[in-house]
Amino acid sequence: MRTKPTLVEVAALAGVSKMTASRALRGASDVSERNIEKVLRASEEIGYVTNHLATSLSSQTTNLIGVVVPSLSNVVFAEVLAGISDAIQESGKQPVFGVSNYNAEVETGIIRDMLSWRPSGMIVTGLEQTEQSRKLLEGAGIPVAQIMDVDGDAIDINVGLSHVDAGREMARTLLNLGRSRFAYVGSALDNDVRAQKRMQGFCEELSRENLSLVESRTDEGFSSLPMGRELTADILRSGAKIDAIYYSNDDMAAGGLFAAMSAGVDVPGQLLLAGFNGLEFLEGLPVRLATARSPRRQIGAEATRILLEAMKQPLSRDERSLVFRPEIDLGDSIS
Amino acid sequence: MRTKPTLVEVAALAGVSKMTASRALRGASDVSERNIEKVLRASEEIGYVTNHLATSLSSQTTNLIGVVVPSLSNVVFAEVLAGISDAIQESGKQPVFGVSNYNAEVETGIIRDMLSWRPSGMIVTGLEQTEQSRKLLEGAGIPVAQIMDVDGDAIDINVGLSHVDAGREMARTLLNLGRSRFAYVGSALDNDVRAQKRMQGFCEELSRENLSLVESRTDEGFSSLPMGRELTADILRSGAKIDAIYYSNDDMAAGGLFAAMSAGVDVPGQLLLAGFNGLEFLEGLPVRLATARSPRRQIGAEATRILLEAMKQPLSRDERSLVFRPEIDLGDSIS
C-alpha cells in the first residue's frame, strides 16, 4: 500500500484543521461555505480517497454488510444478490460477497473473515450452518439474516420459503393432474440441502397416497442442463413406466426435456416434467415445463430491508421473519 | 458495532502482553509453545475475532483484492470470478466483488469505494473506464488488471482476448463454410462494448468480401434466451433470405434455435446459428450451435496470478499482458 494523500494533507492545502476538512468531506453539518469549497477543491486536487480503515476503526462502525451465498454460477443466487443490491442502494451500506461452494466449513471461514471487518450486518444462505458459524454469528452482536429456507431454527432474521412445502405442493399438484408414476432426478444431494428438502416433501406427499418414487437418479457434481439430460436419458432407456419426473431444479428439467425430445417422448403428454425456481430461460424453451417460482429477488430485497431496520432498532419476533409461498406454474402442462 | 473482545483482553486472560498475543495469533515466529497455547486457548474462550480494520490500518497493508464485473446474472462473469477465486486461494488474499451493471459511472463509484478500503490490487472488466476511474486506478499505487478485452490501451496488467478478432474469425469461418447471407442479432449494444466489438469485427470481415449484413435486430435490455427467440422469430417472419445468423452471445443464439425450430427452419442446414462464449448449456441443446469459446475461467485465474506477482515485484511490459485466442467450435454446423 503506497502512501496515499491523507486528510491532513487535504487540510493543509485547504488551510484549515483536519477536523474541518473531515467535516467538510462528510457533508458538513457545521462548516462555512467557504471552507467546504476550499476543502473539496483541495481534496480533488491531490486525488484524496477516504481511508475507510481509519474511518471505521475510529468511528467504531462500518457501512459493510456481509453476504454469503453457496454459489455464483447458479443464476438463482445472482438474482438474490441483485435483490440485495437493490434494497441496499440508498442506505449508504456496502455489500461484501462471499461464496461457500455449498461447503459449510468453507462458509465458516468466510464468515470469520467477514466478521473480522466488523460488518454492521450479515446475510447468509440457509439455516444449516456449522456450530461454529452459529456461534460466530451470534457473538457478533449484529443483525443476522438467514435467507431462502425457513425449514428450521433461525438465529435472528429469517426470510425465505419452506422447501419441504414446495416439494409437497408440487407432488399434490401433479397428483391432482392425474399423474401417478413418478421419478426424481437430482444432484449433489449432500450439499444442496434445499433440493433435498423439496424431494423429501415430494415423497412425503406421495406416501400419503401410498405411492412412492418409481425411479430416481442422482449424480455427483452440481445440477446442470447436461446432467439433467443424461440422467433423464438413462431413465428413459431403462424403459421404466413413468408419467412425471420431478427435478431438483429447472436447469435439470430443461435437460430432461431435451432428452425426452431426442427419445421421441411427448412432453407433457406422455411425460410431465417439473422443476423448481421459475427461471426466466424456461420461457424460451420449446415446451413450457412445470415449475415453482421462488421469489428470490424479493427474498434478497426483503431480507435486506429487515436487516437494515434491525440495525436501527430491535425487532419483534414477528418482524424478524418473512415466509414466501412458492407459486406453482404449470406452463404447458395444464391437463 | 457492539464492542467485541480485543487483543488486550485475550492477552490479559492468557497472562501475556498484547504483543505476544498478537504474535501468537498470527502464527508465531518467536513465541514459546506454552504461550502460543495459552493465547490460543484464551482467544477461543472469549470468542476473539481479529479486527482487520485495526490490523490493516496499523500494518499499512490489506489482504483485499477488489474485483469489478459488469454483471452477475451473466454466467460468464460468474465463471471469471470462479477463476479468480481459484487463483487467489492459497495467497491469503481476499477478493471483494462489485457489480457495475454495465454502467461506467456506477463503476467509477464502485472503484472509489473499493479503493477507500486500500486493497492491494484491483481487477476490473474491460478497457473502457471513465476518465475518473482511470485516474483513481492509476493513482492508487497498486497493481491493476483489466480483463476480458485487449482491444485498447491498458493501464497496467491486461488479460483477455480481442473481441474484434473473435468477430472476424467467426465471419471468416462462416464464409469458408459457404454461407453468404448474414444477419446479426444482439442487444444492449450501448453497454456491452465487447459484443459491439465482435459485431464490428464480423462486419469488417464481411466487407472484405464485399458483403454486408442482410438483416440486423437489436433490442434494449440485456441479452437473454427469450430475447434471442423474439428477435430471431422477427427476422424469420420478415422472410429475409439468410443462411446464417451471428448472435451477440450463446444465450441469444439458443433463443434463436428455438425460434427456428418453431418456424420449421432446419438448423444448421438452412440456417447456421453462431454465438459467442462456449457456454456449457449449449451441449444440452437439441442442436449444437456454432460458438467461440472464451477461456473466461482461465482469464480470471491468469489475471489474478499476474496480479499477485505484480504485488511482489515490478513486472515487465511483456509479463503484464496475456492474450488468449477464442477457440471456434462449430458444433453440429460442420458442413
Add this chain to the structure above:
DNA sequence: GTGAAAGCGCTAACAC
C-alpha cells in the same frame, strides 16, 4: 463555526 486532545485496535521497531 472551528480546533486540540484523545483514542479506536492493532503492529513495526526497537529494546531488553
Add this chain to the structure above:
DNA sequence: GTGTTAGCGCTTTCAC
C-alpha cells in the same frame, strides 16, 4: 522469547 513505545488515519468529544 517478550515487552514497551509510537503511530497508522481517522472521528469523537469537548473546549473555545
